[in-house]
Amino acid sequence: MTSSIRHVTIDCADAYRLAAFWAEVLGQPVHEDDKPGDEEALIEGAGLLFVTVTEPKTVKNRLHLDLQPQDRTRDEEIERLLAVGATLVDDRRNADGRGWAVLADPEGNEFCVERGAAERAG
CATH class of the missing domain: 3.10.180.10 (2,3-Dihydroxybiphenyl 1,2-Dioxygenase, domain 1)
Structure with missing residues (x-):
């Protein structure tokens, strides 16, 4: 058996706000269950999951x-x-x-x- 990538998860300060930006970029909707203030937001068609974390971004993305x-x-x-x-x-x-x-x-x-x-x- 092998594994497949389910989501690419992106840590961020505001999951719904950043998901909304990427939804506009990709022309795909934020999942209907996700709302402003949620700690997670998903763009299912793109496989992008945004998760609110407390730590700020500090270095270039790897x-x-x-x-x-x-x-x-x-x-x-x-x-x-x-x-x-x-x-x-x-x-x-x-x-x-x-x-x-x-x-x-x-x-x-x-x-x-x-x-x-x-x-x-x-």
Whole structure:
């Protein structure tokens, strides 16, 4: 027998608030049973579980998500994410169209945005 990953669990200060941000990013809902103030919040379709902890984030993430836009360019997706509350941490986009951008969610967890699916195919 083997194991499978059920969730990627993200410790945070406010589980529902951070889940709501990621639900907007991914276009998937926060689980219907989860409400503001809950200690846990789940985005079931993405396998992301957010858990409220008392310790603050102190160092760079050892694990991060790489996003690939499916219906827009990388640059369009970065603009959308900035508008919903992400911040730009490091811009590694190159003049030739390659590269990525490092963003952070509202609690400072880093993630990358790579070229979109159509950009990779082209």
